[in-house]
Amino acid sequence: MTPAIVAEQAAAAGDAGREAVANRRAKMLVAAMTLPQKLQQLTGAKPEILPELPQCFGGRHVSAIAALNIPTFRITNGPVGLGQNDCVSPEVANKPLTIPGFGVISAAYGHPSSAKATALPSATAVAATFDPAVAARFGEVIANEMNQLGLHVFEAPGVNLARLPILGRNFEYFGEDPYLAGAMATAEIKAIQDRGLIAMVKHYVANEQETNRMQIQETVDRQALRELYLLPFEMAVKDGKVAAVMCSYNYLNGQSACENREVLTDVLRGDWKFSGYVQSDFFATKSTVATLANGLDHEMPLPIHWAPEKISGALGSGALNEAQVDTALVRRFTQMFKAGIFDRPVVHQPIDFAAGGKAAREIGARSVVLLQNNGALPLNPAARSVVLIGKASQVYAQQAVAGGSVVGEPMGGGGGSSDVVPNYTVAPIDGLRQAMTDGSRAQLVLVDDDNRTATVDGKPASFAEVLALAGKAEAVVIMAGTVAEEGADRATFTDASGHQLAAPAAAGSTLDWYARRSNHIATTTGDNVARNSRTTDMIAALMAARSTSGRTMAAKSVLVLKDNAGPSLPASLVGPRGPAILEAWLPGQEDGNIVADALFGRTNPAGKLPVTIPLTGKGFLDRITAAQFPGVVGSDGKTQTVTYSEGLAIGYRWYDANADGRCGVVAGRNPCVAFPFGHGLSYTRFALGQPRLEADAAKGTWTARVRVSNTGPRTGAQVVQAYVTLPPAPGLPQPPKRLIGFARLDLAPGASGEAAITLDPGASHHPLSVWNEAEKRWVIPQGTFKVWLGTSSAPADLALAGTFTR
Structure with a gap:
């Protein structure tokens, strides 16, 4: 730790050079111990x-x-x-x-x-x-x-x-x-x-x-x-x-x-x-x-x-x-x-919480995904009346949400490794009220699990009164989701051993399933009972309510999802009769501001789904075996073995592969999928030109290109995704396609830009290769490769950029 060797490390060229000096210092230190x-x-x-x-x-x-x-x-x-x-x-x-x-x-x-x-x-x-x-x-x-x-x-x-x-x-x-x-x-x-x-x-x-x-x-x-x-x-x-x-x-x-x-x-x-x-x-x-x-x-x-x-x-x-x-x-x-x-010394200085909060809000703004919009969004900040509706037993409409959030407990009391104790949080109703011209016109409605009683800004009301209130409102915002945490999965077991499911695994991916403590195994009896919030029934009742505001319920209602990784959704919510749907994930301390910014159009949603959202009853979890989750218990009564028998077919690859024979693509869409991996809409419109694929023989690479134009009225962002279909390799099965690149373009109204995604066979993610275990190496199969460009993994959203043969 002499000044000379410290200076030598600082002056070393590149990462490898600095590490070489650091390694020499480490060996000297160990030799002295x-x-x-x-x-x-x-x-x-x-x-x-x-x-x-x-x-x-x-x-x-x-x-x-x-x-x-x-x-x-x-x-x-x-x-x-x-x-x-x-x-x-x-x-x-x-x-x-x-x-x-x-x-x-x-x-x-x-x-x-x-x-x-x-x-x-x-x-x-x-x-x-x-x-x-x-x-x-x-x-x-x-x-x-x-x-x-x-x-x-x-x-x-x-x-x-x-x-x-x-x-x-x-x-x-x-x-x-x-x-x-x-x-x-x-x-x-x-x-x-x-x-x-x-x-x-x-x-x-x-x-x-x-x-x-x-x-x-x-x-x-x-x-x-x-x-x-x-x-x-x-x-x-x-x-x-x-x-x-x-x-x-x-x-x-x-x-x-x-x-x-x-x-x-x-x-x-x-x-x-x-x-x-x-x-x-x-x-x-x-x-x-x-x-x-x-x-x-x-x-x-x-x-x-x-x-x-x-x-x-x-x-x-x-x-x-x-x-x-x-x-x-x-x-x-x-x-x-x-x-x-x-x-350097170990120090403890004040954190700049204002800067951290600003960054959190900006990151959240770019992560919100607009799944569908039937005319409700963006909301009018001068709205005469907005009702925010959620479940009394759930955090989503009541508190800023992070992993492990529990009703009535401050952020930082749950989440396991992701427990973070902030110095402030922004509640959903506060975010809405601050975004409105007259925040007093926003009301918070909390409904019980049986959809019988409720509170409106803390005052008792019947569910019938809630439906009437929603019918009169200019805008209805419903918040629901799936809170999760380290220590347990969202599943119901017969007992706390976690050996045997008491309900289908798919139940835990719905908006209805919850347990008081998400870090404990949920059971049918005991201290952490799995419960049904009847959230989907509540949403269905709201969508079927009589609107007296001059707009249909679908045209004035928004479902804001805050969740772990994409819930399954009932078919009744997807399509023109359903509400607008925003996916906000678990937004953290700036929850109320992040969601309000997207709802009122202060930010333009541009996120894309990093997961597939299936229709309820038609997802991967509806088909899995006990060996896949939660595992099979051996003869010793303790050892639990999980087998990833689906192989490469996880996420969009499972749906693309029609892995259970019931999810074959029809007219470019998968009948089991509510919203595909990579999907996300905007408050503006984008047009993609004809994609093309260019080879660089000297480098041995290819570049897929497409022109993207913002044809709508707002500044927004579009993410172009590149997928490749590999030729068949005997004994080495592959899903129909894999993601190999993406490019995000931020464009003003009327502006255009080019998305260019390079495909390098030597890249660390092995875009053209499959693993051959018999040979213990990556191999590139022989045949024709197809490169697709588009805005989601759904075939209807992709166009062939080109092919090449190796």
């Missing part, structure tokens, strides 16, 4: 007051070693802002906290007294922008606040896929497509690491289920593993140069993810040349020797399996050697040196 010091640095510390920050009681750090100038190494959770950021009130130092899956642990890991930060829109919302620049802005906000709070590692982004629409953590991820997830994650990683911090991509790998996640055995064939579930991690490593990877709780193909040599060493370091370090998810480590020997570098949050006495015992028996300890430390110290963590 005693064995007890090395063992102390292998794991997180027990919760303690931080020496540099005595106002912080923390449990997400590695303790400092002052004699070696090693600072306290501080870690914060994510992925939707700084949650659980190693700083809760010292007053809760000895208080316990119960977390599902972990039991009773220290309040240091999740107490709502955590240092405040900006509660951003969900990661799924960021994915809906189809704009890496927004993902970079998202990462910039997080990085700035990390530096203000003296933090070093951001445990995100999460790039697991929305294989199951009811997955409890979908909102933390980027949707159902691996390329989209990888592209957005890469932009976020770069923004974070460019500011002297460590990003940690997670959860590695096949962690697409929360139910019994600590013990679940996931079986995934290698082709699906490579082409889907590993792909966004590969992009994060190769394109994002991510400094750290978090291994997951689950078992994968027979081995615990945190001791799985195939993925931790053979794939991650062998195939991808990853030079960073691997940290365990909290309490995910299941052994001492196998984890360290097979590629894990850092155990969090406590010295459990890597406690000094256990590592010392393994060293004494010869099961491990000190060189393996050194390797693990050098990997982490290298990234710490590279990020400058050794070279």
Whole structure:
């Protein structure tokens, strides 16, 4: 840490040059350490007051070693802002906290007294922008606040896929497509690491289920593993140069993810040349020797399996050697040196909450998806009367919504890893009233689960009176959705073991299903009963009400969805007889403003769906087997095995492939799909010209191009998407198409621009390749490739740009 070597690192050319100097510094440091010091640095510390920050009681750090100038190494959770950021009130130092899956642990890991930060829109919302620049802005906000709070590692982004629409953590991820997830994650990683911090991509790998996640055995064939579930991690490593990877709780193909040599060493370091370090998810480590020997570098949050006495015992028996300890430390110290963590003090400064809130609002504005509009939108800010309607048992119309939101509880009390404690929130009714010329003309209506009684601005009313009020109103805004959280999936089980479903899995993807605590397994009896809010019945009654305002209910009603990853929708809501529908995801602290901006046209919705929204009763979840979710329990009565038997057919690929024989495309539309992946409308209109495909023989690439014109009255954005259909490869099945690129164009009225998407066979996402497990390599099949351009994954929204043969 002499000035000379610090200066040498700063002056080094490029990422590789800086890392080479950082690696030399790391080796010098490890050579100067005693064995007890090395063992102390292998794991997180027990919760303690931080020496540099005595106002912080923390449990997400590695303790400092002052004699070696090693600072306290501080870690914060994510992925939707700084949650659980190693700083809760010292007053809760000895208080316990119960977390599902972990039991009773220290309040240091999740107490709502955590240092405040900006509660951003969900990661799924960021994915809906189809704009890496927004993902970079998202990462910039997080990085700035990390530096203000003296933090070093951001445990995100999460790039697991929305294989199951009811997955409890979908909102933390980027949707159902691996390329989209990888592209957005890469932009976020770069923004974070460019500011002297460590990003940690997670959860590695096949962690697409929360139910019994600590013990679940996931079986995934290698082709699906490579082409889907590993792909966004590969992009994060190769394109994002991510400094750290978090291994997951689950078992994968027979081995615990945190001791799985195939993925931790053979794939991650062998195939991808990853030079960073691997940290365990909290309490995910299941052994001492196998984890360290097979590629894990850092155990969090406590010295459990890597406690000094256990590592010392393994060293004494010869099961491990000190060189393996050194390797693990050098990997982490290298990234710490590279990020400058050794070279700056640990500080704690005030966060600029106004700047964070402004960014959150702008990010949310670009994420809203207009699914359909039957004339209701945008609303008139001078409206004489607007009624905001939601369920009394649900948060959507009452509070700003984030993961784990619970009626009557402040934001930051739920969400698991995504708990973020903001210093303010904007409620939906406040957002509406502030956007209107006369906010007193907006009323909040909350309806009970039985659709019998209600309150209007807190005063009792019957549901019949609500229908009459909606009939008279100039505009009706209905809010509904699907709140989810780490620790459980949106499903009903026979008991808290989570072994057997008591209701179809698809029930959890509807607007009706809810449980009091989304981080606990929901059951038919007990403390966390799965309930029916009868939201869809309420919406149907509202749409059938007699309108006395001079406009039909469909022409004046808006359904605002706030959800985890796209609910299933009844066919009655889709089409000209249904309301306008806005998808706002989980908007975070600026909820009320983000939604009001879109409703009243202060912003023009331009988001696109990163997930498929099926019709109720016709989705993937309506067809899955117990082996696919929640898994089959073995003869021991404990081991639960999930088989990804759908292979490559997840999300839009499942619907495209007509996987169950009932979803064949008719007139360019899929009869099982309400709104396809990539879909999103606007308050303006766009016209696409004739797409074309150009080859660059010198580079071995192709570029798909199309002219886009804004033919409507407002400035807006259109996202052009490129898909490729691969030729058949014997023994290597493929879905009808895969997303391989996208381009977002912001255009003024009357303006035009060209979307140009390059297809590079050598790119990290392997756009033309399939994984051949027999040959253990990526191969490009022989035959004719078709490239499509358009505005969603639906065939009716795509046009053939061209073909080529290899």
